[in-house]
Amino acid sequence: MGKPLGKVLIIDDNEDVLLAAKMLLKKHADLVQVEQNPGKIPFLLNNDKYDVILLDMNFTKDTATGKEGYHWLEQILEIDPNAVVIMITAYGDVETAVKSLKAGATDFVLKPWQNEKLIATLTAAVKLRKSYDQVQTLKEENTNLATALSKGSDTAQIIGESDAMKSVFNLVHKVAQTDANVLILGENGTGKEVIARAIHNASLRKEKVFIGVDMGSITESLFESELFGHKKGAFTDAKEDRAGRFEVANSGTLFLDEIGNLSMALQSKLLTVLQKREVTRVGANKATPIDIRLICATNMPLYEMVEKNEFRQDLVYRINTVEIHLPPLRERASDIPSLALYFLQIFSKKYRKETKRISSAALKKLEKYHWPGNVRELQHAIERAIIMSEGDTLEPVDFMFLIEKNDDQEVDFSEYDLETVEKMMIQKAISKHAGNISKAAKSLGLTRASLYRRLEKHGL
Numbered sequence: 001m002g003k004p005l006g007k008v009l010i011i012d013d014n015e016d017v018l019l020a021a022k023m024l025l026k027k028h029a030d031l032v033q034v035e036q037n038p039g040k041i042p043f044l045l046n047n048d049k050y051d052v053i054l055l056d057m058n059f060t061k062d063t064a065t066g067k068e069g070y071h072w073l074e075q076i077l078e079i080d081p082n083a084v085v086i087m088i089t090a091y092g093d094v095e096t097a098v099k100s101l102k103a104g105a106t107d108f109v110l111k112p113w114q115n116e117k118l119i120a121t122l123t124a125a126v127k128l129r130k131s132y133d134q135v136q137t138l139k140e141e142n143t144n145l146a147t148a149l150s151k152g153s154d155t156a157q158i159i160g161e162s163d164a165m166k167s168v169f170n171l172v173h174k175v176a177q178t179d180a181n182v183l184i185l186g187e188n189g190t191g192k193e194v195i196a197r198a199i200h201n202a203s204l205r206k207e208k209v210f211i212g213v214d215m216g217s218i219t220e221s222l223f224e225s226e227l228f229g230h231k232k233g234a235f236t237d238a239k240e241d242r243a244g245r246f247e248v249a250n251s252g253t254l255f256l257d258e259i260g261n262l263s264m265a266l267q268s269k270l271l272t273v274l275q276k277r278e279v280t281r282v283g284a285n286k287a288t289p290i291d292i293r294l295i296c297a298t299n300m301p302l303y304e305m306v307e308k309n310e311f312r313q314d315l316v317y318r319i320n321t322v323e324i325h326l327p328p329l330r331e332r333a334s335d336i337p338s339l340a341l342y343f344l345q346i347f348s349k350k351y352r353k354e355t356k357r358i359s360s361a362a363l364k365k366l367e368k369y370h371w372p373g374n375v376r377e378l379q380h381a382i383e384r385a386i387i388m389s390e391g392d393t394l395e396p397v398d399f400m401f402l403i404e405k406n407d408d409q410e411v412d413f414s415e416y417d418l419e420t421v422e423k424m425m426i427q428k429a430i431s432k433h434a435g436n437i438s439k440a441a442k443s444l445g446l447t448r449a450s451l452y453r454r455l456e457k458h459g460l
């Protein structure tokens with residue numbers, strides 16, 4: 001749209017009116033489409049989009065009821081609910097005007113019109129149309145987002161057969177029915193976010209949004225604006241009003257990840273908002289009430305931090321109404337086979353290697369490993385093995401990068417026989433090259449095939 005009025009459609013049975021309007025408006029509009037026959041309205045609207053429509057109230061000679069105008073107004077709004085329609089009437093009285101506004105018209109003008117007033121009315125109407133369109137786009141984005149989010153959660157399964165995970169699921173089920181604040185504690189990659197989403201998806205808020213915030217990645221200076229929002233002009237980069245995560249999450253669930261990383265100053269700010277249950281955007285003087293289910297998570301020892309005065313005790317009390325401890329993967333090795341098979345399924349589909357299986361020796365090896373990166377590390381290990389392996393079955397050799405790192409330790413080779421030294425050298429090379437067999441072979445002066453033979457020989 002170049003000119004301020006964009007595309008204008010005028011429907012009036014009086015040819016003189018159409019001509020006068022066209023002459024007046026063509027300077028201000030990209031297109032002025034005029035039509036005497038209202039019966040053409042559906043055709044016109046189905047073939048083009050108008051920024052504003054001027055519609056006569058009466059078409060049949062000597063009628064002044066405005067009924068025809070209402071009829072066509074309804075038709076227009078049915079085809080384009082966001083249409084802004086300005087009624088034209090020569091017999092204007094307040095009653096007709098009010099009725100047309102009630103029926104969905106945006107405004108009305110009396111014939112004969114004053115040129116400047118008509119242009120001002122149309123300009124205001126076009127602005128309104130733009131904001132309707134923006135709202136419509138936002139609504140559509142919102143629906144798409146909600147669909148995408150719920151799809152993600154439908155397809156993502158939570159795997160766990162160990163007793164430890166069964167009691168976690170039990171707790172999730174119980175707490176989901178309430179609005180209680182939840183604190184999830186566990187090492188990196190144990191599935192804290194997965195559990196937070198599961199609580200949301202099983203709760204009464206499941207149709208609303210789930211907003212996650214990584215507190216570890218928000219800088220001190222942006223904390224308030226990110227979480228509580230800002231008014232336009234509150235600081236140099238605040239080009240327009242913006243809602244913070246608390247407002248966006250309103251009526252849904254807010255997940256604050258890595259809460260243990262917050263400085264003391266930011267902890268106080270957060271506590272104030274949680275106590276008052278309202279946020280004030282930076283630069284604003286009015287607070288907005290918020291209704292959220294709060295879930296926090298951390299891998300830090302929050303209670304030890306309280307003892308050391310590194311974390312506010314009152315904030316812990318505010319967020320830990322229910323606590324969920326996610327055990328590290330090494331303490332629930334019985335979950336490893338089902339997790340491995342689950343990831344095998346996902347990634348073989350993703351990389352179109354659907355015939356892949358995993359050997360029992362490989363599974364045993366996975367069960368023995370101590371998984372410092374927990375489920376996330378297992379997930380990456382399977383993904384990588386699927387990409388790299390050439391056969392149909394994942395073997396222990398496909399998980400070489402799981403060898404524990406002892407690179408830095410000095411080893412006295414004189415204490416070992418040749419076989420053992422060879423094994424150690426191979427382990428070291430593979431670990432150094434993060435499981436990349438080609439690179440490890442090269443650094444050992446071997447071909448890939450002969451490195452594989454040696455791996456087999458040493459049962460690696």
Ligand SMILES: Nc1ncnc2c1ncn2[C@@H]1O[C@H](COP(=O)(O)OP(=O)(O)OP(=O)(O)O)[C@@H](O)[C@H]1O
Pocket residue numbers: 157158159160186187188189190191192193194195257299375376379
């Ligand atoms: N029980 C589970 N079943 C299936 N997938 C899981 C399970 N637990 C974790 N995952 C997967 O492992 C990865 C890590 O999980 P998630 O991000 O929830 O861990 P986290 O504890 O929040 O990690 P961090 O502390 O690093 O934020 C994700 O891809 C997740 O889908």
